[in-house]
Amino acid sequence: MSKITRILFVIFVTFYISACGTMTVVEIPSSEVPTDFWKGETDVYVSDFQLNDPTVAKARKSGDCSGTKMSSRPYGTPAQNAYCAEARTYDPERQCNVVTSTFGEGYCPIRYSYQSNVNERSLQQMDAVMSAGTAAQNAVLAWGQNMSLQAQNRAREITQKYTLSANIGTSASEENQISVIETISVSDNKSLYPADLVARTREGYYSECIVPYFSTTGKLMSSYYRIVEGQLACELKKDKKGYAPTYINMRTDSKPRTSYIGNLRAKETADTFEICMLDPMMSICSYKKSQLTEPKDFEFLRGFVEEVKAPKAAVTINEIKEDSVIINLVVNNDDGVGSLEIVDILFDGSYYNVAGLLIKIDELNEDTALLSVKGQFDI
Numbered sequence: 001m002s003k004i005t006r007i008l009f010v011i012f013v014t015f016y017i018s019a020c021g022t023m024t025v026v027e028i029p030s031s032e033v034p035t036d037f038w039k040g041e042t043d044v045y046v047s048d049f050q051l052n053d054p055t056v057a058k059a060r061k062s063g064d065c066s067g068t069k070m071s072s073r074p075y076g077t078p079a080q081n082a083y084c085a086e087a088r089t090y091d092p093e094r095q096c097n098v099v100t101s102t103f104g105e106g107y108c109p110i111r112y113s114y115q116s117n118v119n120e121r122s123l124q125q126m127d128a129v130m131s132a133g134t135a136a137q138n139a140v141l142a143w144g145q146n147m148s149l150q151a152q153n154r155a156r157e158i159t160q161k162y163t164l165s166a167n168i169g170t171s172a173s174e175e176n177q178i179s180v181i182e183t184i185s186v187s188d189n190k191s192l193y194p195a196d197l198v199a200r201t202r203e204g205y206y207s208e209c210i211v212p213y214f215s216t217t218g219k220l221m222s223s224y225y226r227i228v229e230g231q232l233a234c235e236l237k238k239d240k241k242g243y244a245p246t247y248i249n250m251r252t253d254s255k256p257r258t259s260y261i262g263n264l265r266a267k268e269t270a271d272t273f274e275i276c277m278l279d280p281m282m283s284i285c286s287y288k289k290s291q292l293t294e295p296k297d298f299e300f301l302r303g304f305v306e307e308v309k310a311p312k313a314a315v316t317i318n319e320i321k322e323d324s325v326i327i328n329l330v331v332n333n334d335d336g337v338g339s340l341e342i343v344d345i346l347f348d349g350s351y352y353n354v355a356g357l358l359i360k361i362d363e364l365n366e367d368t369a370l371l372s373v374k375g376q377f378d379i
Helices: 003-022 054-059 117-161
Strands: 026-028 086-091 096-101 162-165 180-185 197-212 216-220 223-227 250-252 264-269 272-278 285-292 298-307 313-320 324-332 338-346 352-354 357-364 369-375
Touching: 054 117, 117 162, 180 369, 197 264, 197 369, 216 285, 223 272, 223 285, 313 357, 324 357, 338 352, 338 357
Parallel strands: none
Antiparallel strands: 026 216, 086 096, 162 298, 180 197, 197 298, 197 313, 216 223, 223 250, 264 272, 272 285, 313 324, 324 338, 352 357, 357 369
16 A cells, blocks of 8 residues: 555544544434334345446556556656556456556556656656545455454354353352353242243353443434343443343334444443443444433443353253153253253152252142252263
């Protein structure tokens, strides 16, 4: 990248950042959001639009391959008077003409033969400046397109790869961000029916999280923003800039729709808090909700970031009988191949060892059972 291109690139990036900072997301009623707007997945889409170089446009001919650039004229006597000739070679794979010249790859510099040698060189240098400016603008466009692609891929990865939970398992004493495989019981103080889950393993790590007790929706031009009540957002290992939810909270009302996840950041201001949704590309505050108090409007808590995959072990209710509960124990090996074991738990006040998990029947009804579960799987 030439010095002129670098300078113009910095100018355009600065303008982009300052322009983004002056735009404000306006809070709107959720009823103003298009019906089913947040439902469904979206394809990753990034425009490949680039500006045409006005100098290249003068030399381009029908059938030439796109992206062909202008060759640089060698300067200095006698090179400055050298004659340039173009050659076109058809590329059957791209189905267009590849242009080369005696000055190198690309078109010959535009000739201004009606001018003096000095003026012609000046005009060609002006063409070079215009080309550099176009290249700088295209560099900014490409940079933004790449940032958008990364942000959309990140949103897709988060929604498909992670689930967040405030339920505490058997590895709660482990430090945050440390990967664990632990046992979590889902049956505490809960009447269970046949086919209900009793306990399972999960893989992931504990993390600092935030949960809002409010919902809000914002709009900026054709983009919508939202924060959903009761949905956790947690610090992920890959990016610790704020708390990431696992639902799409930014989406454009266009075809195709592009979807993003903006991390949430809680900032204390005087006696209240402000929750900002960070732009997924620039990490600046793009949408905020102010005058919040804890724990009324939101709460900091410790949660679990779980990787979406089949559990290594799980226990479910098979059948509820008059004096016992029959359960299914499923164990999956590293290749994802599972084995099934059926265990009969008697209603006799005793704990039964099921692959390290201790299970006791506390209460039996006609079609439900209340169980006590402690310990963890030892598989």
